[in-house]
Every structure is written in structure tokens, then in C-alpha cells.
Amino acid sequence: xxxxxxxxxxxxxxxxxxxxxxxxxxxxxxxxxxxxxxxxxxxxxxxxxxxxxxxxxxxxxxxxxxxxxxxxxxxxxxxxxxxxxxxxxxxxxxxxxxxxxxxxxxxxxxxxxxxxxxxxxxxxxxxxxxxxxxxxxxxxxxxxxxxxxxxxxxxxxxxxxxxxxxxxxxxxxxxxxxxxxxxxxxxxxxxxxxxxxxxxxxxxxxxxxxxxxxxxxxxxxxxxxxxxxxxxxxxxxxxxxxxxxxxxxxxxxxxxxxxxxxxxxxxxxxxxxxxxxxxxxxxxxxxxxxxxxxxxxxxxxxxxxxxxxxxxxxxxxxxxxxxxxxxxxxxxxxxxxxxxxxxxxxxxxxx
Ligand code: H2U
Numbered sequence: 026x027x028x029x030x031x032x033x034x035x036x037x038x039x040x041x042x043x044x045x046x047x048x049x050x051x052x053x054x055x056x057x058x059x060x061x062x063x064x065x066x067x068x069x070x071x072x073x074x075x076x077x078x079x080x081x082x083x084x085x086x087x088x089x090x091x092x093x094x095x096x097x098x099x100x101x102x103x104x105x106x107x108x109x110x111x112x113x114x115x116x117x118x119x120x121x122x123x124x125x126x127x128x129x130x131x132x133x134x135x136x137x138x139x140x141x142x143x144x145x146x147x148x149x150x151x152x153x154x155x156x157x158x159x160x161x162x163x164x165x166x167x168x169x170x171x172x173x174x175x176x177x178x179x180x181x182x183x184x185x186x187x188x189x190x191x192x193x194x195x196x197x198x199x200x201x202x203x204x205x206x207x208x209x210x211x212x213x214x215x216x217x218x219x220x221x222x223x224x225x226x227x228x229x230x231x232x233x234x235x236x237x238x239x240x241x242x243x244x245x246x247x248x249x250x251x252x253x254x255x256x257x258x259x260x261x262x263x264x265x266x267x268x269x270x271x272x273x274x275x276x277x278x279x280x281x282x283x284x285x286x287x288x289x290x291x292x293x294x295x296x297x298x299x300x301x302x303x304x305x306x307x308x309x310x311x312x313x314x315x316x317x318x319x320x321x322x323x324x325x326x327x328x329x330x331x332x333x334x335x336x337x338x339x340x341x342x343x344x345x346x347x348x349x350x351x352x353x354x355x356x357x358x359x360x361x362x363x364x365x366x367x368x369x370x371x372x373x374x375x376x
Contacts, residue, residue, distance in 0.1 A: 032355060040254035041217070041225060043209045047256050048344075048351040051358075070142040070191060079192035081139045096152075097159040098136040099197075105132035107200055111172075129172050130200030135159060137193040144182065144193055144301055146291035146370050153284035160308070161273050161280075167199040168313030175203050175312050178272075183303025185330060185338060203312055210309060211320075218320035226322035227268040239360040242289055242368070246282040249290045251360040256350040258332045258339055259297065259359050261290060263325040270311040270321035289368035294329060296366045304329035 029036070037046045078085045081093045087103040107130025114127050137156045138148055145153065160178050167176045180195035181188040203211055217225040233239060233250055241261060242249040249263045263286055269275065275283065294302035306327045311318035330338040345351055367374070 032357070037349075038254045040252070041229075042213055042254075043206060044213055046349055047254055048349055049355060050351060050353050051355045053353040072140050072142050074141045074192070077141055077190060077192050079134070079136050079190055079194055080141050094136070094139055096155050097138070099133050099159065099163060102132035102134050102196065106130075106198060107132055109172075126202075128200055128202060130198060131167060131170070131173065132199075133163065133167075133197045135163070135178075135195045135197060137195065141192050144291070144295075145180075146288055146295050147372065148193070148288070150281070150284050150288060153288055154280055157272070157275075157280050157284050157287075161275070163197055164272050164310070164313070167197065170199070172201045173199045174201055174314040175199065175207060177204065177207075177307060179305065179307035181305050183301065185303045186305050188303075199313075207309065207312070211312065214320040214322070224268040224320060224322035226264050226324060230264050230266065238357050241293065241360055241363045242286055244282055244286060246279045247286040249286055251356040251363065253356060255356045255359070256352060257328045257330065258352060258354055259294065259302075259327075259329045259363065260356075261327045261363070263287070263290065263327075265323040268322045270318045270323065272308065272310055272323060274323070290327070292368050292370040292373075293363050293366045294327075296371050297362070298331065298335040299371050300335040302329055302331065 031049070031051070033052055035048070035050045035052065037048050039046055073080055075083065077083060079091070081091055081095075081098070084090050085100075085103055089100075089103070091098065091100070107128060109129055109131060111129065112127045116126065135156075137143075137145065138152055140148075145156075148156075164176050164178065167173050176197060176199045178195065178197050184191075202208075214225055221228065230248060233253075234243065234248065239251045239253060240248060241251065246266050247263055248266065249261050251260060252262050255261075263283070265275075265279065265283075267274075267279070291302070294304065304327050306325060308323070308325045310323050311321040332339040339352075341350065
């Protein structure tokens, strides 16, 4: 019988964070950096766009005027998915088919910079550090509200990801429940911590650094890697080396190192196809339920949809919708490519 080889043979990999499997079909992979010859739309944007609802001084859809902000700017989403209002609700414990419960929350928009023309990798380190400090402040500020038990910080980048405006911004959705994926992660992290007395990601990171097959960036305080169980072709995760449970635990040096990691990783992304690389990214960290959470270990997911070129995206359809996620190029090959790319943004090199 032929010996299994994870570089060539179809197999499934286990994701211990959410207790799910992914199907890997490496034999189908045409290396994604082959044959991409199409022209990419390299639009240039003005530093200030009078029609942009996120630029300083402009009026938003609800008639409110943004201040002449010079750093980051945060406001309550005018079309918030969640509302703060407390509602009267009596749960019927016998209900099975028509279960529902009210959900309270707050949605905010975070403008990363007054500059309309920049994206995260094109910003200087000080600006990115300000974004990180803003995330710290917001996590604390929203987390201390009694009914807020989870604060989800995220960014949708690029129209392909449903981002409505190229002005650099992210969002925060803070709510009373743990959302489904976080609930699953919470359960798995708790079980692991109880059994091993260490965070799941601390032990995982130690072994990833030892194997050195999927590491993309490794600096004093952070590692960016393609997880063994990654689903998206160029999926990565930034993990803090210190097993801190939340962003507010970072020391000033860690804030700087995190900003540097963000800049380098997103620059590498843009350098894959010499285009602004779309993604959804988000921070997973301790719930804000006023309990201790030593099982949580700060990490940030990046889920970019691109596969073979600046316009060919991976679709999560068919088998993925009916069965489980599937990928062709192995996480090891993706990591090799990302590692080999410069961490200096392609536009900065032309200067
Ligand atoms: P996305 O591009 O990631 O969708 O984020 C933009 C958010 O900005 C979106 O959630 C909000 C939208 O509701 N928004 C406002 O709060 N005010 C506006 O004037 C327009 C858009």
C-alpha cells in the first residue's frame, strides 16, 4: 500500500479552535502564482474625497458631520445591526422549532486615518499604532458596559468582500451574547486549558515554530502563520507570543510590534498580485463578561478570498456548502509564497 503524503494525497485536517475539519486536495493545486497575466485596475484615489462619508468634515447619511479628525475617528454606525434598547422577553423553555431571543448591542465604525487614499499597509507605523490603540480603547470602553459580553473588532477590505467604501476603516460589533464561532472557540479553548494548564495557542505556536513550515513572520512578540487547518488559500493568523487574553494586555512594545506585524503582513498580501489584497480580518480575544479568561490567547484571523489572480476568487460553494470547507494549494505552499515575498509594499519600492 502506498504511504500517505500530505503534499500530494487528499486528506482532512482538524481545526481545534472550532472543532471542524477541512478537506485538502493538494493534487488539484495549480500553483496560484502561475499564469496571472491580466491587467489589474490600479486606481489612484485622492487624499480627500468630498463625496466620501468617512472623510473628515463630510456629512454622513444621517446628516451628522464628521469632525476634522487628524488621527483615528470612531462613531456609532448610522445603520447599526444591533440596538441597545432593552426589551421585555419571556423565554418559553418548551420551545424547540421556533426559538428566538432578543439581542442587544452597539455597532461602531472606526476610520483608521483621515487619508482617503491609504490602506493599512501603506500607512506609517505610528498611524497603525494609533489604530491598535483605538482598538484597545474601544475594547475597554464597550467591554465595560454591563450588557456587553463580546466585542468583535473586524475589517472588511475591498469591494469583493462587501466593503462599501475604500476609505480605510473597520467596524466593531459589541453584543450581549457570544456569537456562534466565538462560542465554539470559547468551549474548545476552555477544555484545552483545563486539561493542559496552558493556552491551546501557546502550545500550538511552540510546535509551529519548531516545525517552521507555515511561519510567515516571526518577530520578538508576534508570529504570523498560515494555520495548519487554514481554509482560504492565503489565510493567516497573527498570534501573540505571550499568552495574553486581550488586546488591552499589550505592553507599549507589543503595541509597536503588533503594528509592525500588521504592516508587514498586509504589505506581503498586496505584493502577491501587486494589487490591494482584499480580506476580512478580525480579532479573537476574551469575552467581556467580567470573568477571568486565562484560556483565551490573543489572535487575529485574516481571510482573503483571492486564489489565482487579482480577480479570481475562491468560492465557498457546492461541496463546501453541503459538506465541509475544501482547499487545493496546501497551507505549507501558501506560507512559502508569503514568506518569500517582500514585506515592503510594492508601491513604496517605486518611491
Ligand atoms: P463597510 O464598508 O465594511 O460595510 O462599513 C461601512 C459602514 O459604515 C457600514 O456598516 C456605515 C455602514 O452602515 N455607514 C454609516 O454609519 N454612516 C454613513 O453615512 C454611511 C455608512
